Amino acid sequence: MVMVGLPLAALMWEATSEGTQSFRDAVSSPEAVAALKLTLGASLAVAVLNAVLGTITAWVLVRDDFRGKTVVNAIIDLPFALPTIVAGLTLLALYGPTSPVGIDVAFSRTSIVLALMFVTLPFVVRTVQPVLQELDPELEEAAHSLGASTWTTFRRIVLPNILPGILSGVALAFAKAVGEFGSLVIITGNIPFETEVSSVHIYGRIESGDSAGAAAVAVVLLAISFATLVSIGVIRHFATRHDR
Amino acid sequence: MKRLLSRLGLRTLALAYLALILVGPLAVVFWRTFEDGFGPAWDALTTPETLNAFKLTLIITAIAVPVNTVFGIVCALAIVRRRFRGKGLLNAFIDLPLALSPVVVGLALFLLYGRDGWFGSWLDDRGIEVLFALPAMVIATIFVSLPFVAREVVPTLREIGDDQEQAARTLGASGWQTFWRITLPSIRWAVIYGVILTTARCLGEYGAVAVVSGRLQGETETATLRVQERYEAFDLAGAYAISIVLALIAILVLVAMTVIRPKEGTA
Numbered sequence: 001m002v003m004v005g006l007p008l009a010a011l012m013w014e015a016t017s018e019g020t021q022s023f024r025d026a027v028s029s030p031e032a033v034a035a036l037k038l039t040l041g042a043s044l045a046v047a048v049l050n051a052v053l054g055t056i057t058a059w060v061l062v063r064d065d066f067r068g069k070t071v072v073n074a075i076i077d078l079p080f081a082l083p084t085i086v087a088g089l090t091l092l093a094l095y096g097p098t099s100p101v102g103i104d105v106a107f108s109r110t111s112i113v114l115a116l117m118f119v120t121l122p123f124v125v126r127t128v129q130p131v132l133q134e135l136d137p138e139l140e141e142a143a144h145s146l147g148a149s150t151w152t153t154f155r156r157i158v159l160p161n162i163l164p165g166i167l168s169g170v171a172l173a174f175a176k177a178v179g180e181f182g183s184l185v186i187i188t189g190n191i192p193f194e195t196e197v198s199s200v201h202i203y204g205r206i207e208s209g210d211s212a213g214a215a216a217v218a219v220v221l222l223a224i225s226f227a228t229l230v231s232i233g234v235i236r237h238f239a240t241r242h243d244r
Numbered sequence: 245m246k247r248l249l250s251r252l253g254l255r256t257l258a259l260a261y262l263a264l265i266l267v268g269p270l271a272v273v274f275w276r277t278f279e280d281g282f283g284p285a286w287d288a289l290t291t292p293e294t295l296n297a298f299k300l301t302l303i304i305t306a307i308a309v310p311v312n313t314v315f316g317i318v319c320a321l322a323i324v325r326r327r328f329r330g331k332g333l334l335n336a337f338i339d340l341p342l343a344l345s346p347v348v349v350g351l352a353l354f355l356l357y358g359r360d361g362w363f364g365s366w367l368d369d370r371g372i373e374v375l376f377a378l379p380a381m382v383i384a385t386i387f388v389s390l391p392f393v394a395r396e397v398v399p400t401l402r403e404i405g406d407d408q409e410q411a412a413r414t415l416g417a418s419g420w421q422t423f424w425r426i427t428l429p430s431i432r433w434a435v436i437y438g439v440i441l442t443t444a445r446c447l448g449e450y451g452a453v454a455v456v457s458g459r460l461q462g463e464t465e466t467a468t469l470r471v472q473e474r475y476e477a478f479d480l481a482g483a484y485a486i487s488i489v490l491a492l493i494a495i496l497v498l499v500a501m502t503v504i505r506p507k508e509g510t511a
Contacts, residue, residue: 003387004337007352010362014355053261060258064251072259074502078266080441081494081501083448085468086487089475090269093276093484100272118265150250172343179345182450182468186475199347199451206351206455215355218348225343229336 008222015215026216034193035201036220042109042197043177046116050173051166054124059158061125062132076126079119084182087118092187107189112197115183120176124169131165132158164239168232175228179221270491277484288474288485293462297470298489303378304453304466305446308385312442316393317435321427323394324401341390349387350455353380357456376458381466384452389445393438400434401427437504444497448490 016023026032061073079087091114093099096106105111135158143153181199188195190204198221205214277285288294322328323335341349357374358364367374374380408430412422428435450468457464465473467486474482 003390004340006362007349007356007387010356011348011352013362053258056254057258057261060255064255066255070502072262074498075262075266077498077501078270078494081444081448081497082270083450083468083471083490083494085450085471086448086490086494087269089471089483089487090273090491093272094269100275114265118269121262121265144247150247175343179343179348181345181347181454182448185472199345202345202347202351203451203455206347206354211351211355211358211360214351218345218351221345221348225340225345225348229339229343233336 011215011218011222014212015219018212022212023216023219026210026213027220029213031192031196032198032201032213032217035196035198036217038109038112038196039178039198040224042112042116043174045113046120046177047170047174049113049117050120050124051170054121054169054173055128055162055166058125058128058132058162062129063137076122079121084119084180085186088115088183088186091115091118091183096187106187107191107195109195111187112184112195115187116177116180119180119183120173123173123176124166127169127172128162128165131162135161164235168235168239171228171232171235175225178224178228273484273487273491277481277488284481285485285488288479288482289489291482293465294467294470294474294482294486296462297465297467297486300378300381300465301447301467304382304385305443307382308389308446309439309442311386312389313393313435313439315390316395316438316442317397317428317431319394320397320401320431323398325406338391338394341388346388346449346451347455350384350452353384353387353452353456357383375456376460376464378464380456381453381464384456385446385449388449388452389442392441392445393435396434396438396441397431400431404430433504437501440497440500440504444494447493 057076061069061076082090091111092106094101095103095111095114097104105114139157140153143157144150148156179199180197181203184190184197184200185203188197188200190196190200192201196204198217202214202217202221205211205217319334319338323331323338354375355361356363357367357380359368359375361375363374372379374383408426409422412426413419417425448468449466450472453466454469454472457466457469459465459469459473461473467490471483471486471490474480474486
């Protein structure tokens with residue numbers, strides 16, 4: 001509690017130490033606003049991509065059967081195990097200026113989405129997978145034999161059951177994406193107003209000695225993280241209440 | 245027939261997604277690193293600065309992992325077995341490091357231990373170096389890897405219930421004995437799983453350490469900071485070589501996770 005609470009208290013203190021006016025100035029400076037807009041936009045895009053691709057991946061891992069599934073299942077956790085800075089460097093190796101396949105998205109906004117997709121990949125898969133495992137395949141079989149198409153079965157039978165899982169996975173991915181730093185510093189080039197996200201913006205302010213300004217922007221990120229955690233709590237609450 | 249097609253289609257889509265995002269980039273780095281054989285990679289790894297960076301990473305991990313393991317078990321026991329005021333708050337706080345930006349964590353510690361920070365002048369008077377030195381880096385690493393053990397242990401503790409613990413108590417075991425003989429053996433796989441995740445996080449921490457370390461080459465530079473430094477010095481081979489070592493550790497972590505996961509339910 002002290003470990004987590006005290007530093008955050010110091011952060012709040014610094015952010016407001018020079019009065020609310022300077023707090024507002026720091027947060028509403030054009031560069032800070034541009035960075036925050038970019039962060040939220042990219043994180044939302046990545047959250048949506050995760051919802052779709054993560055759910056498909058979880059479905060394939062649970063309902064499908066093929067050689068090497070154990071390996072594929074293990075690889076899902078790679079972003080949890082791989083240092084983020086290494087993630088950024090590896091993405092740059094394939095999708096950067098020296099790309100062997102000729103795709104170069106480095107230092108563009110696409111690269112932000114790419115890096116965020118990498119680091120958030122496991123969240124939706126890992127929250128949907130256990131729920132799908134619990135879900136009886138016979139329900140789906142029954143729907144099929146009654147003439148429902150694959151899509152209808154998914155929409156009417158599977159989706160309502162896994163929706164809380166998808167939502168909490170998406171929320172976790174969103175929180176992670178908003179705060180991501182390590183994987184972005186190399187691949188995005190950190191160009192202000194172009195590819196500079198909030199965490200990089202905060203880092204820049206610290207480096208230039210503006211710790212009050214950095215703290216002000218950090219408080220905004222902190223509030224977003226906290227709100228996301230609360231909404232995950234709410235989703236879980238409703239999901240388990242439904243079961244009882 | 246249509247169902248088979250859609251099944252194959254989804255499988256292809258999922259595998260292509262994983263290949264493009266996860267496997268492909270890593271494979272390219274492996275290929276680039278060993279393009280000219282093992283020699284250049286080995287030379288890049290054995291420079292004094294790089295060796296020192298790895299040593300520092302290992303020291304930090306060796307301190308942070310045991311601390312977080314003990315803390316995680318204690319927290320999990322408190323959350324599951326005890327009732328007290330502010331339990332909900334503890335529950336929320338323990339997840340916060342997962343949702344927080346590492347840069348925000350680093351900044352918060354920077355403001356606490358820096359020269360103008362709350363503890364800064366007190367520490368300065370006594371000549372204790374925290375910021376831009378090992379202590380701050382250890383604290384930052386502990387902060388970001390705080391929740392993993394507790395998060396793994398909490399569900400297991402809930403699942404096993406406290407019947408056995410109460411039985412041990414009635415038979416006259418002390419609280420300490422009950423913990424060592426009954427509780428710990430039944431949560432051991434969850435603890436090990438949590439420790440693996442914590443270790444991976446500690447070895448790979450970048451953002452928080454970047455802020456509090458001051459990145460003094462050869463002094464407060466960890467392996468991950470070294471990757472960035474080598475990249476900025478246009479020494480791509482050096483950056484790749486360090487990355488490969490960290491990636492190999494990550495793969496080991498994945499193997500360990502896969503081996504341990506099925507045992508979780510039966511432990």
